[in-house]
Amino acid sequence: MGPSESERTESAAPNPGAGPAPAGWAGWVAAKNLKARAKNRWRELAELDSLGPRGHLGGRPVVSFSSNDYLGLSCHPRVLAAAHEALDRWGAGAGASRLIGGSRPVHQELEAELAAWKAADKALVFPSGFATNLGVLAALAGPEVLICGDALNHASIIDGCRLAGALGASFSTYPHRDHEAATALVARWPGRAVVVTDTVFSMDGDLAPVVELAEACARHGALLVLDEAHAVLGPHFGPLPGPVLRVGTLSKMLGSQGGFVAGPRDLVEMLVNRCRSFIFTTGLAPASAAAALAALDVLRSEEGAHLVARLERLARAVVPGRPEPSPIVPVVTGSEASAVAASAALLARGLYVPAVRPPTVAPGSSRLRASLSAAHADAEVASLVAALDDLGLVPG
Numbered sequence: 001m002g003p004s005e006s007e008r009t010e011s012a013a014p015n016p017g018a019g020p021a022p023a024g025w026a027g028w029v030a031a032k033n034l035k036a037r038a039k040n041r042w043r044e045l046a047e048l049d050s051l052g053p054r055g056h057l058g059g060r061p062v063v064s065f066s067s068n069d070y071l072g073l074s075c076h077p078r079v080l081a082a083a084h085e086a087l088d089r090w091g092a093g094a095g096a097s098r099l100i101g102g103s104r105p106v107h108q109e110l111e112a113e114l115a116a117w118k119a120a121d122k123a124l125v126f127p128s129g130f131a132t133n134l135g136v137l138a139a140l141a142g143p144e145v146l147i148c149g150d151a152l153n154h155a156s157i158i159d160g161c162r163l164a165g166a167l168g169a170s171f172s173t174y175p176h177r178d179h180e181a182a183t184a185l186v187a188r189w190p191g192r193a194v195v196v197t198d199t200v201f202s203m204d205g206d207l208a209p210v211v212e213l214a215e216a217c218a219r220h221g222a223l224l225v226l227d228e229a230h231a232v233l234g235p236h237f238g239p240l241p242g243p244v245l246r247v248g249t250l251s252k253m254l255g256s257q258g259g260f261v262a263g264p265r266d267l268v269e270m271l272v273n274r275c276r277s278f279i280f281t282t283g284l285a286p287a288s289a290a291a292a293l294a295a296l297d298v299l300r301s302e303e304g305a306h307l308v309a310r311l312e313r314l315a316r317a318v319v320p321g322r323p324e325p326s327p328i329v330p331v332v333t334g335s336e337a338s339a340v341a342a343s344a345a346l347l348a349r350g351l352y353v354p355a356v357r358p359p360t361v362a363p364g365s366s367r368l369r370a371s372l373s374a375a376h377a378d379a380e381v382a383s384l385v386a387a388l389d390d391l392g393l394v395p396g
Contacts, residue, residue, distance in 0.1 A: 040336045041357055048352065051075055052375045062352040063380045065370040070232040070327050071307045072375025073295040074255030083256075086290030094283030099272070106289045111260070113296055118246050119239065120262035124271055125284050129229055129249035129259035130156040134163060135277030136225065136245060136261055137196065139270070141167035144191030150208065152176045152201050155360075157227060161196070176201075179209040183216035193222040200230035203361055203369060205328030207235045218242030233312050233325050243267065250284075253299065256292035258284045307374040314372050314381050319395050329395045331368040331388065339366035342393055349387050370395070 036042045049056045052075045053064045073079050086106055095101045107125060114123035126132040137147065137160030147161050151173045161171045174181035186193040195217055197208045210226065217224040218241035225245045232253040243264055250258035261271065271278060298304050315325045331353075333339045339355035346353045346368070357366045370384065388395060 039358075040340070041359075053373055053380070057347070057352055060347075060350070062347065062350050063376070063383070064352045065372065065376075065384060066352055066354050067373060068230070068252040068371055069255045069375070070253050070311060070371075070373055071255065071295075071299065071304070072373050073253070073298060073307075074291075075375065076255070076295065076298060078298060079255060079291045079294045082294035083287040083291040087287045090286035092287070093285050096283070097279060097281055098283040099279055101283065103283065104286045104289070106286050106293060107283060110289045110293045110296075113293060114248075114260050115262050117296060117300065118248075118262040120246065120268075121265035122268040123260050123262040124268050124275075124278065125250075125289065126259040126261070126278055127281055127284050128257070129227075129247070129251065130159075131277040131281065132247050132249075132259035132261055133157050133160045133227060135160075135275040136247060136271060137161055137194075138163040138167060138277075139275040140164065140194055140223070140225075141169040142192070143168035145169040145194065146185065146189040146191065147171045147194045147196060148182050148185045149173050149195075150176055150182075150197040150201075152198075152204070153196065154198055154202055154227060154229070157196055157198070177206070177209055179212040179216060182213060183220070186216065186220045186222040193217075193220065194225060195222055196225040196227070198227045198230070199235055200228075200233075200326060200328070202230055202328065203356065203367070204330050205230070205324070205326030207324050207326075210235050210237055211240070214240035214242060214244065217244075230326075230328060232327060233308065233315065250288065250292040250295075254292045254295040256295055257288040258292060311372060311374040314374070314376060314378075317378075317381055318370070318372065318385055322396075327372040329370040329372065331370065331393045331395050333366055333368065333393070334364055336366045339368060342368055342391060345391055346384075346387055349383070351384055351387055353384070368393070 046057060048064060050064055052072060053067065055062060055064060090104050111123040111125055115121065133156035141164035147164055147169050149157055149161055165171050172185050174185060182195050186195060195213055197213060199208050199210055214224050223243050225247065227247045229249045229252055245261055245263040245267060247261050250256040250260065311327055312325045315327050318329050333342055336357045339357060343353055343355040353368045353370045355366065356369045361367060
């Protein structure tokens with residue numbers, strides 16, 4: 001999502017004439033907390049004790065529709081066995097950044113398989129998807145660079161663009177999924193341009209016009225950066241024209257932890273030497289790398305195809321007429337209070353579906369965000385559909 005009006009206001013430069021500042025940090029913190037509570041935006045961490053979608057929330061048995069473990073691979077026996085074996089061989093952590101402490105064999109094996117999966121020359125693994133977007137976009141920055149982003153891009157992309165701006169790049173947003181507006185921005189820019197977009201948007205589950213953006217970037221010599229974190233069911237496309245960097249996570253469809261970028265060899269090798277969120281952070285834990293590698297092997301097998309097909313069937317069962325199947329099912333309620341109330345009503349039925357409120361989404365578009373997994377039983381998904389219907393909530 002793009003930054004809300006309140007986020008833009010709070011991040012603006014201070015105004016010396018705006019009145020006295022709060023008396024020290026204690027006053028500032030108290031004011032921020034009071035403001036969040038007054039707007040009904042106060043959040044607290046919920047403890048969900050679960051393995052897969054079934055578990056206990058505050059001691060109450062629930063079926064969770066809150067996880068992005070879309071294919072249920074975080075609990076797959078082969079994935080768990082690979083993590084255990086790596087833990088015994090290499091220990092709990094990588095110990096240092098990979099440029100200082102060296103890579104473990106599993107890091108390089110995983111990167112080779114990720115590159116093959118994405119039909120790219122080379123891949124590079126990061127400790128998280130957020131760190132990937134932050135580092136990649138900052139590494140591309142410079143005074144002559146324009147970065148164009150979809151208005152509803154993920155927060156990690158937005159923060160990467162902000163950091164790139166601090167490093168001299170210019171940044172423009174274009175209206176959601178408007179490839180013609182993106183084309184116009186790069187067409188009139190005299191220097192190097194980047195277009196960055198989610199391929200599946202995390203709060204609505206809708207798809208970016210990837211092919212049109214790639215063709216526009218190729219015509220105007222721009223670099224396309226695609227965040228495919230939620231693209232477990234597509235969009236599906238063949239080779240794209242022009243240079244493309246494909247960012248993904250290891251924590252969603254692969255059920256592990258971490259992020260990666262795949263693309264042309266020269267670009268990825270530049271990131272090894274320029275990307276601060278890779279250079280100056282401890283490498284991905286070997287157990288997480290091994291788990292992701294095993295999950296990728298499952299995904300690319302006949303079993304993986306079966307899991308993807310099952311997930312698509314479940315998604316279509318919740319929203320039958322949706323033209324673009326997605327495991328992300330938004331239920332827009334409008335007000336923040338109505339979203340919180342709807343979430344509580346579902347929880348009373350043993351269904352954990354979190355409410356999503358500003359600043360994650362724009363004011364007036366608060367919602368439930370149900371996330372489906374191939375690990376959900378048919379009866380559990382049917383219970384969700386029935387509960388939404390009983391409460392008069394329409395998934396979209």
